[in-house]
Amino acid sequence: MDPEPDLHVSENGESEARNGNVSGRIEAFNCLAGGNNFADVIQAKRGNFADVSASKITELMKLGNLESASTNSLFSVVNRILEESIEKKNGDVTVRVASVLKFVVQEIEQRGSKQVNNMKKQSDLYKSREDRYHSKIRALETLATGTGEEIEVVMNQLQQVKAEKTKIEEETKREKQDLVKLRKEKDSCESQLLSLNEELALAKKSFKDDMFQLEKKAGETKEKLQKEIQELEFLLTDSSKKVKELEDFSESKFLRWKQKEQGYRHFIDSQFGSIQELRLTSNSIKQEVSKMKNTYAEEFCRFGLNLSGLVDAAQNYHSVLEENRKLYNEVQDLKGNIRVYCRIRPFLSGQSGKQTTIQYIGENGELVVINPSKPGKDSHRLFKFNKVFGPAASQEEVFLDTQPLIRSVLDGYNVCIFAYGQTGSGKTYTMTGPNATSVVDWGVNYRALNDLFNISQTRRSSITYEICVQMVEIYNEQVRDLLRNDTFQKRLGIWNTSQPNGLAVPDASLHPVKSTTDVLELMNVGLMNRAVGATALNERSSRSHSILTVHVRGLDLETNAVLRGCLHLVDLAGSERIDRSEVTGDRLREAQHINKSLSALGDVIFSLAQKSAHVPYRNSKLTQVLQSSLGGQAKTLMFVQLNPDVESYSETVSTLKFAERVSGVELGGARSNKEGRGVRDLMEQVASLKESVAKKDDEIGRLRSHKTNGNSGVSVPVYGPASPRRHSLGGIRPSRRLSGGKSSSEKAASELDNSSECSDKHSESGSQQSMDDFKHHKEFFRQSRLAVVGNEKFQERREDLHLKLDVKGNEDVELLGFGDADSDERLSDISDGVLSMGTETDGSINSIVEYTLFPETVKPPVEINEKHNVPIQLPRPPRQGQAGSSRPSLSKSSSKIPSLKKPATSSSSSALKPPKKWQ
Numbered sequence: 001m002d003p004e005p006d007l008h009v010s011e012n013g014e015s016e017a018r019n020g021n022v023s024g025r026i027e028a029f030n031c032l033a034g035g036n037n038f039a040d041v042i043q044a045k046r047g048n049f050a051d052v053s054a055s056k057i058t059e060l061m062k063l064g065n066l067e068s069a070s071t072n073s074l075f076s077v078v079n080r081i082l083e084e085s086i087e088k089k090n091g092d093v094t095v096r097v098a099s100v101l102k103f104v105v106q107e108i109e110q111r112g113s114k115q116v117n118n119m120k121k122q123s124d125l126y127k128s129r130e131d132r133y134h135s136k137i138r139a140l141e142t143l144a145t146g147t148g149e150e151i152e153v154v155m156n157q158l159q160q161v162k163a164e165k166t167k168i169e170e171e172t173k174r175e176k177q178d179l180v181k182l183r184k185e186k187d188s189c190e191s192q193l194l195s196l197n198e199e200l201a202l203a204k205k206s207f208k209d210d211m212f213q214l215e216k217k218a219g220e221t222k223e224k225l226q227k228e229i230q231e232l233e234f235l236l237t238d239s240s241k242k243v244k245e246l247e248d249f250s251e252s253k254f255l256r257w258k259q260k261e262q263g264y265r266h267f268i269d270s271q272f273g274s275i276q277e278l279r280l281t282s283n284s285i286k287q288e289v290s291k292m293k294n295t296y297a298e299e300f301c302r303f304g305l306n307l308s309g310l311v312d313a314a315q316n317y318h319s320v321l322e323e324n325r326k327l328y329n330e331v332q333d334l335k336g337n338i339r340v341y342c343r344i345r346p347f348l349s350g351q352s353g354k355q356t357t358i359q360y361i362g363e364n365g366e367l368v369v370i371n372p373s374k375p376g377k378d379s380h381r382l383f384k385f386n387k388v389f390g391p392a393a394s395q396e397e398v399f400l401d402t403q404p405l406i407r408s409v410l411d412g413y414n415v416c417i418f419a420y421g422q423t424g425s426g427k428t429y430t431m432t433g434p435n436a437t438s439v440v441d442w443g444v445n446y447r448a449l450n451d452l453f454n455i456s457q458t459r460r461s462s463i464t465y466e467i468c469v470q471m472v473e474i475y476n477e478q479v480r481d482l483l484r485n486d487t488f489q490k491r492l493g494i495w496n497t498s499q500p501n502g503l504a505v506p507d508a509s510l511h512p513v514k515s516t517t518d519v520l521e522l523m524n525v526g527l528m529n530r531a532v533g534a535t536a537l538n539e540r541s542s543r544s545h546s547i548l549t550v551h552v553r554g555l556d557l558e559t560n561a562v563l564r565g566c567l568h569l570v571d572l573a574g575s576e577r578i579d580r581s582e583v584t585g586d587r588l589r590e591a592q593h594i595n596k597s598l599s600a601l602g603d604v605i606f607s608l609a610q611k612s613a614h615v616p617y618r619n620s621k622l623t624q625v626l627q628s629s630l631g632g633q634a635k636t637l638m639f640v641q642l643n644p645d646v647e648s649y650s651e652t653v654s655t656l657k658f659a660e661r662v663s664g665v666e667l668g669g670a671r672s673n674k675e676g677r678g679v680r681d682l683m684e685q686v687a688s689l690k691e692s693v694a695k696k697d698d699e700i701g702r703l704r705s706h707k708t709n710g711n712s713g714v715s716v717p718v719y720g721p722a723s724p725r726r727h728s729l730g731g732i733r734p735s736r737r738l739s740g741g742k743s744s745s746e747k748a749a750s751e752l753d754n755s756s757e758c759s760d761k762h763s764e765s766g767s768q769q770s771m772d773d774f775k776h777h778k779e780f781f782r783q784s785r786l787a788v789v790g791n792e793k794f795q796e797r798r799e800d801l802h803l804k805l806d807v808k809g810n811e812d813v814e815l816l817g818f819g820d821a822d823s824d825e826r827l828s829d830i831s832d833g834v835l836s837m838g839t840e841t842d843g844s845i846n847s848i849v850e851y852t853l854f855p856e857t858v859k860p861p862v863e864i865n866e867k868h869n870v871p872i873q874l875p876r877p878p879r880q881g882q883a884g885s886s887r888p889s890l891s892k893s894s895s896k897i898p899s900l901k902k903p904a905t906s907s908s909s910s911a912l913k914p915p916k917k918w919q
């Protein structure tokens with residue numbers, strides 16, 4: 001900090017140097033002694049200069065406060081004012097600031113001019129002093145020339161003066177320098193002043209603009225406020241009016257409410273009275289209700305007890321239904337009905353927009369198809385089968401219902417499963433499956449064999465099984481072995497009788513298989529060899545019937561009994577009409593053959609349904625191959641495949657009609673091909689009996705000749721052949737046919753009675769041995785008749801034995817009960833002349849039991865049609881209390897089980913009508 005100068009500048013501009021220092025004086029000039037006062041004022045007002053009123057500032061200026069302020073402080077004041085004014089941008093402040101600035105600038109200017117004047121005056125003063133000193137020097141010089149001493153004094157004085165002079169000169173020099181500095185300062189002040197002026201002008205301008213804007217805004221706001229005030233005033237007047245109205249209204253309402261309140265009070269009083277009354281009555285009602293509640297609770301308890309019984313019954317209803325279904329199937333099994341499962345193919349990819357003919361699929365095998373293109377009364381058709389599988393049914397579901405049938409092959413039954421339906425309806429899909437490599441997609445064939453292997457493995461400790469397969473196809477009425485490549489084109493012969501070993505095509509190669517893998521390999525070979533072609537209905541259509549035959553031979557390790565089962569798995573060729581498949585040439589020939597063979601299949605089935613004496617198996621290779629499974633004691637299952645497309649409606653209906661006829665066919669109860677030890681013992685017994693009979697015959701003959709020779713006087717009557725064999729062949733059979741009313745076993749026993757009587761009568765000297773043998777035989781039949789009621793298998797043995805004794809001689813032993821002979825003994829064109837006799841029973845267990853238990857319900861006697869040597873069924877006398885046959889038809893039996901009743905369709909009776917056309 002500079003020391004505060006103690007120099008005063010008088011008003012007339014003369015400065016008095018107290019310390020004799022010029023620069024100090026100039027500083028003192030700059031830092032006005034009285035400036036402290038103004039600076040204090042400014043200091044006090046710093047940052048709040050806007051609040052200094054204009055009058056006060058003018059007052060301050062008038063008082064000379066500014067004059068006494070230093071230039072630096074004035075500049076700093078100006079700066080601060082400008083900064084603040086820029087910050088605040090206040091219009092009023094700007095005006096005041098402008099005036100202050102003007103004043104300050106004027107002051108600075110005045111000072112500058114004053115300083116210049118002072119400097120001039122000072123330099124004049126110095127000049128005059130110098131002149132005086134010069135004259136003094138000259139005077140002294142003149143004096144010095146007078147005396148030496150004086151000279152010395154003068155010289156000293158002169159030196160002093162010179163020193164003073166140099167001092168003054170130095171001072172002058174310094175002052176000059178100061179002057180230069182002051183000038184410079186003045187220049188900078190002036191330039192600062194200029195820039196300040198410019199800034200002031202700019203600030204003025206911007207302040208003016210701001211002012212204008214603010215004024216404008218103020219005007220607008222004022223207008224707005226005025227408007228709002230007007231509105232508010234208007235609202236105020238309006239609301240006051242409303243308030244008045246409301247007051248009036250509320251007053252009138254208040255009056256009305258008061259009136260109402262009085263009315264309600266009256267009403268409440270009266271209501272209160274009536275409530276009291278009601279309370280009393282409700283109390284009495286409550287008491288009554290509680291009494292009633294108690295009685296109801298008691299009754300509910302009683303009802304609950306009764307209902308629980310009903311609930312149990314309802315819960316059992318479904319199991320009963322299921323049982324009914326099982327029983328129905330069992331009844332069908334016992335009758336030997338062909339089982340029919342219907343499977344509907346889903347629409348294939350790209351067929352999603354197609355209309356379906358399937359309207360309803362029932363749980364109990366009901367199926368309703370409609371013809372959407374021909375709506376009307378007759379557009380709906382109802383069919384009923386053993387089971388209907390919808391489009392969503394999986395391969396596994398389908399097989400689950402087929403499994404029991406396949407398992408019975410291991411118990412020695414013959415089973416035939418075939419798929420029937422138009423081209424592309426899914427026959428191959430069901431039988432083989434779309435992809436042999438995927439187990440999920442496996443069809444019935446693979447699953448069946450897999451199952452056979454699995455079961456045979458689980459039974460291996462008690463029964464050992466051998467399994468062999470054959471695979472043939474029937475293409476254009478030629479049978480081809482699909483598993484023998486070298487003889488692929490070779491035509492195979494078909495045995496024209498049912499073979500004891502179940503080999504319908506003996507020439508076809510027989511392949512032993514030990515695992516499912518073996519089967520898969522063989523079947524792949526077979527499928528590759530199958531004749532396929534494209535038709536308008538299917539890209540890769542099977543143009544042949546393929547037959548996979550599985551032969552099973554089981555040896556019971558305990559009893560040594562041998563089981564023989566045979567499983568035919570048949571994938572028929574498409575059944576569509578020729579015109580639909582749009583084929584010509586070779587394809588036409590194929591289609592004709594296919595249709596012919598399917599038609600022959602229909603004829604056979606129809607003949608079987610009608611129990612015709614003649615079954616035309618020979619009309620096609622297909623029926624010849626399947627003879628053992630269609631007419632024998634086999635279990636048969638048909639898959640009816642349907643294409644749901646509405647365009648296939650007529651095919652679908654004709655397929656369903658065919659299937660319905662098939663489902664009505666009774667083949668007779670299936671029989672197991674079991675060659676047990678008991679049977680073998682019996683056969684041995686029979687053989688020894690026959691031997692002893694033959695011996696007796698010889699003996700009798702010998703005795704007779706001996707008597708004739710020895711006693712010529714006594715004539716010995718000559719009888720016909722005394723052997724039971726000849727007797728049975730000649731005499732017994734016709735008598736059996738006409739005997740009526742007796743069961744086969746009884747008849748056999750009576751025949752034996754007759755024969756023994758005959759022996760007694762005619763061989764007076766017959767040996768005791770022979771008599772014993774016959775008695776033993778007779779006794780055997782009696783025993784077996786008693787046993788049959790509880791033992792069906794024994795019954796079968798007995799019948800076998802009866803047939804053996806009755807029909808044939810020694811050579812029949814091999815065929816008894818083990819082959820695939822037609823148990824109904826219907827006359828087939830294949831067995832013409834071999835099994836020419838009829839029989840009283842249809843060979844089924846049912847009928848045998850029926851004969852045994854109800855001898856009066858025997859079948860009508862059969863007469864021989866002389867011309868054709870064919871047995872003719874005579875009308876059967878109606879059984880007591882029963883109008884029809886002793887073997888109730890399906891519809892009759894099902895009428896006893898309401899849930900299983902067949903739908904009353906026009907085609908339901910068709911099983912008894914000859915088909916117009918099978919295809």
Ligand SMILES: Nc1ncnc2c1ncn2[C@@H]1O[C@H](COP(=O)(O)OP(=O)(O)OP(=O)(O)O)[C@@H](O)[C@H]1O
Nearest residue numbers: 345423424425426427428429434538541542573574
């Ligand atoms: N249940 C099903 N689920 C899915 N696709 C099926 C089903 N049934 C059939 N298909 C498909 O329908 C098409 C025709 O089936 P498939 O070849 O088995 O008929 P098909 O009756 O054997 O014909 P063809 O008589 O010409 O041999 C095939 O593409 C098959 O994969």
